[in-house]
Amino acid sequence: MAKPHRSARGPRPSSIARVPGIDYAELDTIVGYALRRAQVAAFEAFARASAGAGITPPRFTALVILRNNPGISQTVLGEVLGTARSGAMLLADWLEGRGLAERRHRPDDGRAWGLYLTAKGERLLDTLRRRVRAQDRRFAARLAKREQRELMRLLGKLAA
């Protein structure tokens, strides 16, 4: 029921409006299903924020991670994203191909590359971040501030 539905990643889930006249039965008691629904809604907020650029959630995540962890290796990036090494490499290729990130040899390890955001990457991330956060805040505004904090706490416990 979860993302996979997905879920979990790549696919572009379109809105899952409740269809009138349909009996959802036990689906409404399954936490995973409720999570998926909410996540799809959140994704739409993200899509609105990143419209234009081909930025997807994992790419945005990678940009943030690169900025705050300069020199990170592709293997570790893959772990952070929860994907195979080869997938992280493709992602790095994509970022590098648009001049958003670059690979630099690592003095301490001849096998590994260090990943770094370029100036262009930093600029993109700056605008992107503002828009993503604004949309996320607008999305979360369906809840009171108090509820938002509580939600984040509960989600944190679930993901742990």
Added chain:
Amino acid sequence: MAKPHRSARGPRPSSIARVPGIDYAELDTIVGYALRRAQVAAFEAFARASAGAGITPPRFTALVILRNNPGISQTVLGEVLGTARSGAMLLADWLEGRGLAERRHRPDDGRAWGLYLTAKGERLLDTLRRRVRAQDRRFAARLAKREQRELMRLLGKLAA
């Protein structure tokens, strides 16, 4: 940041363990990101429950919907799942191919088919449902009963 990450659906998100030593920065303040993490965890519970059969979240959803809404059309099924009609058709093909569901002509509309669970489909759903619910409950047990109710309430508001 939502599911799509994935997805929404189809993809098989692997666990997203927190990587020690990595700075996640603002990601931890984004509701969509938190949702995605929790959803991946929930998906793992689902995968454990449906291991063996090739049942994915959307397929499980379809089984439940078919059982509680016999005679539903493929177009409506697609709406419920949030996918294009063609995707719903493929799903119906899959279910029919394993003898879990069948299409019956609809007397009132020569274009549309009505979808119905077969006896075999009902049986599978019965065992599946028990396992899925058990795993979902185990997953949700990271929260107190009270918190679970609160979470469902908040998620409902977000998805609305």
Added chain:
DNA sequence: GGGCGATTGTCATATAGCCTTACAATCGGC
């Protein structure tokens, strides 16, 4: 009753995002 736009299922085609496997270069410990 006939005509016409809308709807339904279907099919072909394309794509995105992944994974798996295999491999060469390199590292680290013994």
Added chain:
DNA sequence: GCCGATTGTAAGGCTATATGACAATCGCCC
């Protein structure tokens, strides 16, 4: 210096979806 482990890479493939076109049928309007 040797050998198992690790890193990035490349090739190939798979799955879930979307898009667009199509024939059959419906519903409405005249």
